[in-house]
Amino acid sequence: MKSQPQPSSQHSTPAGDSYDELKLAVHHRLLESMDLNRANKLDQPELQTECERRIRQMIDSLNGSVAETAKDQIVQEVLDEVFGLGPLQGLMSDETISDILVNGPDQVFIEREGKIEQVPIRFRDDEHLLNVIRRIVRHSGRRLDESSPMVDARLPDGSRVNAVIHPVALDGPSLSIRRFRNRGFSLDELVSNGMLCVEMADFLRCCVQLRMNVIISGGSGAGKTTLLNALSSSIPTDERVVTIEDAAELKLRQHHVVRLETRPPNVEGAGEITTRDAVRNALRMRPDRILVGECRGAEAFDMLQAMNSGHSGSMTTMHANGPVDAFRRLESMLCMAGMEVPVSVMREYVGSAIDLVVQVERLGSGVRKVMSVAEVRPIEGGAAQIEDIYRFCLSSVSNAGSGQSGYYEATGCVPTLLSRFRTLGVTFPEGHFAARRLERTPELRKGGANESH
Known part of the structure; x- marks a missing residue:
């Protein structure tokens, strides 16, 4: 495996405290010397060039004996403080990092290829970390203070941010950044990464193209959004798609896409736009899919209503431990929406709306897998029967969980959806769904080639 680029560290200079003091003094002098009216007339590259020139002059005036390499590092770190995310900016430039987790000024962790590790990066103190968080929140138009100490936001590159401060965060400010590739994975790339097998991908691709309603369920960081992104690439380009998210992450490749984002209440407690509000509004926007x-939460009712009323081919994700658990959670969400009907009616309502449940999971080794693709089959009595069509079978674990191996299999369950496929001119080879082992995957070790989210 090729070596990964290492993030720079604020500890990685020979000057120690005097280095930090010099950098802080230069930073303060730069801010004091800036003419905001003139700065606003410059584009960012010109402004950065001007700031770099001033920083070098200030370093020379404060300490003419600074080595050139240390001077370059001070320049870069001060520019990161002014234009970027301070000590985290170097991590944001590393495309192999999928998560940045800050537990406090001295505890910064990253996730790379499914494995979490601590990195030698630090903030000066809680206030330094809080300033970076405030800058993120301010640019995203969100609010963060003691009366509203938790916030979700989005960086300009699409990365998802969650921040928590006092009094909820007992040990100081906490920051979590989920990073996404500039371009989403395709299904073929996910097959190459080992997240699913070819047969699964071909079946799911057909299901999306033929407007089946799909739920992707799994735990946090299991790869739900990544798979949803990949499936969305199979939506025909002539369809109008409306996406609804708390923090926009989906990167659809179609050109006829409307992206909606929820909004928390403002300081006066007004102006909130919930997911349910957005779903209801989306139904008035003439979408082909949502x-x-x-x-x-309660938006499940409106989502299922859309699926049951002419907006087939819609998709969503949810947290659940399995397909059956996903259905139980949907029933709970319908209760949250005030749907007061017998349980049998509620289950029939859910079962008639959903065609497939795809379960994803992050294994102990850190790799992410599609664990099952299950069809929802309505039966008499109001309940829905959930049958696995494909599944991943974990066959062995070695080295205290550091390596895992397994294989995909077709269960022998022939989907009832095939009758709908045939009417649309789509057929599968004879024996395609026969019970058999589909593929044996190589041993999957922690940090293996599976970087999807």
């Missing part, structure tokens, strides 16, 4: 980034 994609909801995550379904977690």
Whole structure:
């Protein structure tokens, strides 16, 4: 495996405290010397060039004996403080990093290829970390203070941010950044990464193209959004798609896409736009399909109503431990929406709306897998029967969980959806769904080639 680029560290200079003091003094002098009216007339590259020139002059005036390499590092770190995310900016430039987790000024962790590791990066103190968080929140138009100490936001590159401060965060400010590739994975790339097998991908691709309603369920960081992004690439380009998310993450490749984002209440407690509000509004926008980034509450009622009333081919994700658990959660969400009907009617309503449940999971080794593709089959009595069509079978674990191996299999369950496929001119080879082992995957070790989210 090729070596990964290492993030720079604020500890990685020979000057120690005097280095930090010099950098802080230069930073303060730069801010004091800036003419905001003139700065606003410059574009960012010109402004950065001017700031770099001033920083070098200030370093020379404060300490003429600074080595050139240390001077270059001070220049870069001060520019990161002014234009970027301070000590985290170097991590943001590393495309192999999928998550940045800050537990406090001295505890910064990253996730790379499914494995979490601590990195030698630090903030000066809680206030330094808080300033970076405030800058993120301010640019995203969100609010963060003691009366509203938790916030979700989005960086300009699409990365998702969650921040928590006092009094909820007992040990100081906490920051979590989920990073996404500039371009989403395709299904073929996910097959190459080992997240699913070819047969699964071909079947799911057909299901999306033929407007089946799909739920992707799994735990946090299991790869739900990544798979939803990949499936969305199979939506025909002539269809109008409306996406609804708390923090926009989906990167659809179609050109006829409307992206909606929820909004928390303002300081006066007004102006909130919930996922349910957005789903209801989306139904008035003449969508062919609606994609909801995550379904977690009363919006489930409106989402299922859309699926049952002419907006087939819609998709969403949700947190659940399995397909059956996903259905139980949907029933709970319908209760949250005030749907007061017998349980049998509620289950029939859910079962008639959903065609497929795809379960994803992050294994102990850190790799992400599609664990099952299950069809929802309505039966008499109002309940829905959930049958696995494909599944991943974990066959062995070695080295205290550091390596895992397994294989995909077709269960022998022939989907009832095939009758709908045939009417649309789509057929599968004879024996395609026969019970058999589909593929043996190589041993999957922690940090293996599976970087999807």
